[in-house]
Amino acid sequence: MASTRDRILDALQDVLLDSGPAGATLDGVAQRAGVSKGGLLYHFRSKDDLFTGLLDRLSAGAAAADAATPPEPEAAARFFLEGSQSADSPEERTLLAALRLLGTHPPARARLASYLDDWAAGLRRTIDDPVTSRLVQLVGDGLFLHALLGAGDPDLDARVIALVLARTRPE
Amino acid sequence: MASTRDRILDALQDVLLDSGPAGATLDGVAQRAGVSKGGLLYHFRSKDDLFTGLLDRLSAGAAAADAATPPEPEAAARFFLEGSQSADSPEERTLLAALRLLGTHPPARARLASYLDDWAAGLRRTIDDPVTSRLVQLVGDGLFLHALLGAGDPDLDARVIALVLARTRPE
DNA sequence: GTCTATATGACGATAGAC
DNA sequence: GTCTATCGTCATATAGAC
Numbered sequence: 001m002a003s004t005r006d007r008i009l010d011a012l013q014d015v016l017l018d019s020g021p022a023g024a025t026l027d028g029v030a031q032r033a034g035v036s037k038g039g040l041l042y043h044f045r046s047k048d049d050l051f052t053g054l055l056d057r058l059s060a061g062a063a064a065a066d067a068a069t070p071p072e073p074e075a076a077a078r079f080f081l082e083g084s085q086s087a088d089s090p091e092e093r094t095l096l097a098a099l100r101l102l103g104t105h106p107p108a109r110a111r112l113a114s115y116l117d118d119w120a121a122g123l124r125r126t127i128d129d130p131v132t133s134r135l136v137q138l139v140g141d142g143l144f145l146h147a148l149l150g151a152g153d154p155d156l157d158a159r160v161i162a163l164v165l166a167r168t169r170p171e
Numbered sequence: 172m173a174s175t176r177d178r179i180l181d182a183l184q185d186v187l188l189d190s191g192p193a194g195a196t197l198d199g200v201a202q203r204a205g206v207s208k209g210g211l212l213y214h215f216r217s218k219d220d221l222f223t224g225l226l227d228r229l230s231a232g233a234a235a236a237d238a239a240t241p242p243e244p245e246a247a248a249r250f251f252l253e254g255s256q257s258a259d260s261p262e263e264r265t266l267l268a269a270l271r272l273l274g275t276h277p278p279a280r281a282r283l284a285s286y287l288d289d290w291a292a293g294l295r296r297t298i299d300d301p302v303t304s305r306l307v308q309l310v311g312d313g314l315f316l317h318a319l320l321g322a323g324d325p326d327l328d329a330r331v332i333a334l335v336l337a338r339t340r341p342e
Numbered sequence: 343g344t345c346t347a348t349a350t351g352a353c354g355a356t357a358g359a360c
Numbered sequence: 361g362t363c364t365a366t367c368g369t370c371a372t373a374t375a376g377a378c
Contacts, residue, residue, distance in 0.1 A: 025353060036362065037355090038365095041356090042361060112320055131331055134324070135310070138314060138331060139306070142310060142312035146284075146309075149283055151288060160302055163306060164306075175343085196370085197371075197373085198372095217373080218373095
């Protein structure tokens with residue numbers, strides 16, 4: 001059973017994803033969550049507090065992603081690279097929503113930087129060579145940026161991924 | 172001599188870069204540009220029109236970047252990768268300001284996607300192998316994302332860049 | 343071309359009933 | 361715990377003088 005608090009954060013994500021921070025008003029979020037503005041403000045004292053709640057949810061997801069990273073180098077790299085391309089899972093939705101807070105909510109920048117770093121912890125742990133590990137991370141983040149902007153060429157990207165994965169295999 | 176119009180767009184960039192979209196009010200931009208709000212609205216009919224003006228300036232910069240790409244594959248890749256790490260030039264400032272419009276101004280997403288694509292046109296033209304060219308682009312965009320969030324490890328990144336550059340050299 | 347003054351509306355947050 | 365009602369503030373945009 002989802003708590004009202006969680007439903008409010010879900011609504012905040014929805015609003016951020018389809019109207020951006022400009023549409024993320026207390027009224028708008030409350031309406032989407034099916035509560036009144038007063039009800040919302042009982043759970044989150046201010047708009048800042050609401051945004052902090054979303055970033056906390058994001059941080060919680062980072063630990064889960066780290067734990068889900070496979071123990072084999074190539075599988076870990078594939079897990080990371082393929083996860084960078086889409087926005088299907090609930091965790092990805094939270095990330096995309098949080099990215100929209102950049103510029104609007106100053107603490108978002110540092111929290112997102114930590115998130116990217118925590119996510120790549122699984123790569124550093126699994127892949128011995130730090131240069132290879134960083135290469136995988138940078139390519140993944142590049143893919144993520146393109147997915148964010150709705151650009152990218154799936155076929156070509158698949159070939160780049162294959163090239164990078166080859167480097168994770170012992171020779 | 173900079174026109175008033177240009178000075179207003181400069182002011183918009185300044186405001187976006189240090190207060191984010193929330194601080195980008197007509198009053199704030201006008202004050203920074205040294206004109207009144209009425210004066211601003213003579214040059215740009217609405218806030219939307221003002222944002223469009225910034226995105227037009229960005230598009231103009233993409234063509235210049237393409238033209239500035241060196242004709243040799245490795246030099247082109249180095250130009251791209253090193254340009255992805257910093258935010259010094261006027262063009263980079265325009266890009267960073269435009270990125271802040273994501274979420275606030277819906278058309279910004281597509282315009283930014285085109286910009287990234289136009290920027291990489293120089294790579295596609297110079298580097299024969301499309302997979303290598305795309306690899307350079309993705310790593311560059313990953314570096315850019317990290318620079319944007321203020322993260323990154325310069326020494327390690329330099330080693331990744333060296334690795335990628337090696338692939339642009341004929342064997 | 344640039345200004346001042348003002349109409350109009352939206353947002354964040356508080357107070358207090360239920 | 362959730363609601364309605366309301367206050368104060370600030371933003372966009374218009375109108376019209378200079």
